[in-house]
Amino acid sequence: MAEHTTWDTVILGAGAAGMMCATQSGGSTLLLDHAKAPGEKIRISGGGRCNFTNLYASPENFLSANPHFCKSALSRYTQWDFIDLVARHGIAYHEKTLGQLFCDNSAKDIIAMLQSEMAQAGATLWLETTIDSVDHDGTDFSVTLTRQGRQHRLTTRNLVLATGGKSIPKMGATGLAYDIARQFGLAVTDTRAGLVPFTFSDARFKPISGVAHPVRATADGKAFEEAMLFTHRGLSGPVMLQISSYWRESQPISINLFPDSDPFETLRARRQAQGRRNLTTELASLLPARLVDHLAEQMDLSGNLADQSDSALRHLCDALQNWQMVPTGTEGYRTAEVTLGGIDTDMLSSKTMEAKAVKGLYAIGEAVDVTGWLGGFNFQWAWSSGWAAGQAIAQSRA
Numbered sequence: 076m077a078e079h080t081t082w083d084t085v086i087l088g089a090g091a092a093g094m095m096c097a098t099q100s101g102g103s104t105l106l107l108d109h110a111k112a113p114g115e116k117i118r119i120s121g122g123g124r125c126n127f128t129n130l131y132a133s134p135e136n137f138l139s140a141n142p143h144f145c146k147s148a149l150s151r152y153t154q155w156d157f158i159d160l161v162a163r164h165g166i167a168y169h170e171k172t173l174g175q176l177f178c179d180n181s182a183k184d185i186i187a188m189l190q191s192e193m194a195q196a197g198a199t200l201w202l203e204t205t206i207d208s209v210d211h212d213g214t215d216f217s218v219t220l221t222r223q224g225r226q227h228r229l230t231t232r233n234l235v236l237a238t239g240g241k242s243i244p245k246m247g248a249t250g251l252a253y254d255i256a257r258q259f260g261l262a263v264t265d266t267r268a269g270l271v272p273f274t275f276s277d278a279r280f281k282p283i284s285g286v287a288h289p290v291r292a293t294a295d296g297k298a299f300e301e302a303m304l305f306t307h308r309g310l311s312g313p314v315m316l317q318i319s320s321y322w323r324e325s326q327p328i329s330i331n332l333f334p335d336s337d338p339f340e341t342l343r344a345r346r347q348a349q350g351r352r353n354l355t356t357e358l359a360s361l362l363p364a365r366l367v368d369h370l371a372e373q374m375d376l377s378g379n380l381a382d383q384s385d386s387a388l389r390h391l392c393d394a395l396q397n398w399q400m401v402p403t404g405t406e407g408y409r410t411a412e413v414t415l416g417g418i419d420t421d422m423l424s425s426k427t428m429e430a431k432a433v434k435g436l437y438a439i440g441e442a443v444d445v446t447g448w449l450g451g452f453n454f455q456w457a458w459s460s461g462w463a464a465g466q467a468i469a470q471s472r473a
């Protein structure tokens with residue numbers, strides 16, 4: 076016989092969004108997860124220091140079929156609200172770059188903070204729990220699960236889908252939120268890997284793997300300026316992760332190796348002053364030497380500066396400022412930091428995250444079709460959407 080208990084709220088997934096929701100929902104709240112510990116992605120994020128938000132977070136930093144959807148939640152629980160929470164818990168942090176806030180110490184501080192807030196709110200956490208099925212009788216949801224070898228049946232008025240996206244299946248990512256959403260008639264947009272390195276079938280960058288350089292990368296009309304890293308398999312580094320979220324298969328990426336300077340003017344001036352200097356030596360004073368070796372092979376660069384006509388220099392600089400390449404693909408969900416797409420925002424209230432057609436069903440975090448840029452934006456979406464749902468649930472009981 077399955078044990079049967081009743082809860083006000085059951086949250087599926089004890090990640091960033093689920094835990095934030097549990098700190099707000101009040102009443103009897105149960106958080107379920109199949110992992111051994113809550114917030115595993117928080118733990119490994121930001122190289123173990125968790126880039127927990129961004130000073131400049133705004134709706135422009137998010138991708139979604141409906142770019143307006145994220146506005147309400149982001150404006151009601153902002154980066155400043157989360158920073159305030161972090162400060163109240165005495166967690167030291169710093170800005171690394173571009174508004175990205177990281178813990179001084181460890182990402183575990185953020186998990187401990189959320190657990191302490193959950194304990195204060197009286198929420199219960201069940202780990203290593205398998206969710207077997209979910210049903211709805213028109214008023215209440217029932218969840219059947221297996222925990223410590225025993226089957227349980229729960230009844231709840233509010234069910235929150237917070238099991239995240241498909242990124243990094245090795246860490247326990249599943250498509251459960253999408254499956255349950257579909258079961259209740261909610262549309263799910265196409266999903267694909269985002270914030271992910273590019274691959275090339277011919278391993279063309281293997282000889283220069285490890286070389287990094289700041290560039291501007293453009294794809295599908297969107298541009299980012301940050302460091303690019305050549306790898307054994309292709310291209311990575313923050314700029315490539317950012318642009319990967321905008322890239323579609325078979326599209327070219329344009330790379331400007333001189334985002335902040337005019338190489339044509341520089342090389343022309345040097346030709347004037349030091350015409351006998353070697354072209355590749357001069358380029359190696361502007362770009363990493365191993366990259367120049369690679370380019371010299373590809374583009375047949377040779378001779379002295381004085382040998383280069385204006386039009387030859389112009390041609391070379393155009394090529395270096397608009398280096399076009401078409402990646403074969405990406406590393407996919409195996410290493411992607413996020414999943415693009417997800418539960419269709421048309422199905423949800425942007426204020427409460429509740430399904431418009433199914434009272435008491437909520438979806439939050441990465442499971443929803445809202446995806447942030449690299450830089451703390453994805454956690455901010457998890458906090459804001461989790462808070463919005465938690466608050467709405469608390470108010471619905473008032």
Ligand SMILES: Cc1cc2nc3c(=O)[nH]c(=O)nc-3n(C[C@H](O)[C@H](O)[C@H](O)COP(=O)(O)OP(=O)(O)OC[C@H]3O[C@@H](n4cnc5c(N)ncnc54)[C@H](O)[C@@H]3O)c2cc1C
Pocket residue numbers: 087088089090091092093107108109110113114115116117119120121122125126127128204205206237238239240242243246247248249250251411412413439440441442450451452453454455457
């Ligand atoms: C390596 C890496 C580094 C990252 N670094 C950053 C960063 O520094 N800053 C930033 O903003 N974002 C970062 N992200 C993205 C960020 O981690 C996610 O966007 C965020 O965790 C999403 O929160 P969520 O609560 O929606 O989902 P998650 O945090 O993924 O939580 C989902 C939870 O659901 C559980 N679950 C899944 N399927 C099931 C199932 N079938 N049954 C039971 N439980 C299930 C999982 O175990 C997990 O605990 C990073 C991601 C990765 C992979």
